[in-house]
Amino acid sequence: MSEDRDLADVLDALSDEYARAILAETSTEPMSAKTLSERCDASLPTVYRRIERLQEHDLVTERTRMKPDGGHHKVYTATLSSLTIDLDDGEYEATVERTDRAADLDADDAADRLTYMWENL
Amino acid sequence: MTIATTPIEWAILAASAASTAVGLYVAYQAYRGYRRHSSRPMQYLSLGLVILLGVTFASAFVGSLLLRGGVVPGDYRPGFTLLVRLLQLLGVVFIAYSLSIRS
Numbered sequence: 001m002s003e004d005r006d007l008a009d010v011l012d013a014l015s016d017e018y019a020r021a022i023l024a025e026t027s028t029e030p031m032s033a034k035t036l037s038e039r040c041d042a043s044l045p046t047v048y049r050r051i052e053r054l055q056e057h058d059l060v061t062e063r064t065r066m067k068p069d070g071g072h073h074k075v076y077t078a079t080l081s082s083l084t085i086d087l088d089d090g091e092y093e094a095t096v097e098r099t100d101r102a103a104d105l106d107a108d109d110a111a112d113r114l115t116y117m118w119e120n121l
Numbered sequence: 122m123t124i125a126t127t128p129i130e131w132a133i134l135a136a137s138a139a140s141t142a143v144g145l146y147v148a149y150q151a152y153r154g155y156r157r158h159s160s161r162p163m164q165y166l167s168l169g170l171v172i173l174l175g176v177t178f179a180s181a182f183v184g185s186l187l188l189r190g191g192v193v194p195g196d197y198r199p200g201f202t203l204l205v206r207l208l209q210l211l212g213v214v215f216i217a218y219s220l221s222i223r224s
Binding site: 110111112114115118119121 | 147150151152153154155157158160162163166219220
C-alpha cells in the first residue's frame, strides 16, 4: 500500500506542467530558482513550491553554489533519469531511476566541464 | 653563467614557461575534477599533464642549466634528452590510459 502511495505522489508531482518544466531544465545543468522562473515562465513562489514538492520525492537535489563575489545561492538539479510503471498480474509496480553524477556537474565550473567533456570523449 | 643571452633564447624560455603555466592550469582543473567527482580518468589526465608539461619543463630547464654551466659534462646531453623524451612519453601514456578507463 505504501508503494502505491509513493507512486501516486510521484505521478501527482509530475502531473504539474511547471514541475515537469523544472525537471527538464535542471536535467541539463544546475539552475537557480531565479533562472528557472525565467526559463519556465513561472513566478518565483510557483517555482519554489514545485521545487519543494519535487524534493519531497527526491526528484530534485539542491546545492549551494559560491559566487565569485563571496555570496552564494542555491542551485537545483534533477535527479530523475527514468520512471517506469509496469502493470502485471493486477498490480502496478513503479521503478524510479535516479542519475548519479552527470547531474552534479556544474556548467559554470571549468573542472566540471572538463570532467564531463573528457569522460565522454 | 646566464640562463639565456640572445633575444631568441629569452623568447624560447618565455614560450616554454608560458605553455607550462597554461598546461598546469588545465592539469589543475583536471585535478579538481578528480577531487570533486572521484573520477579516475581525471586523476590520470591531471597526472599525465603534470608529467608532460610540468616535470619535463622543470627537468629540461634544470638540465640545460647544468649542461651550460659545465656542472655536468656535455657527454651527458643525449642521455639527458632521452630522459626528457621518456618523461613526455610517460605523460601521454597516462593521458591515453585515462581515456581508456571508465570511472
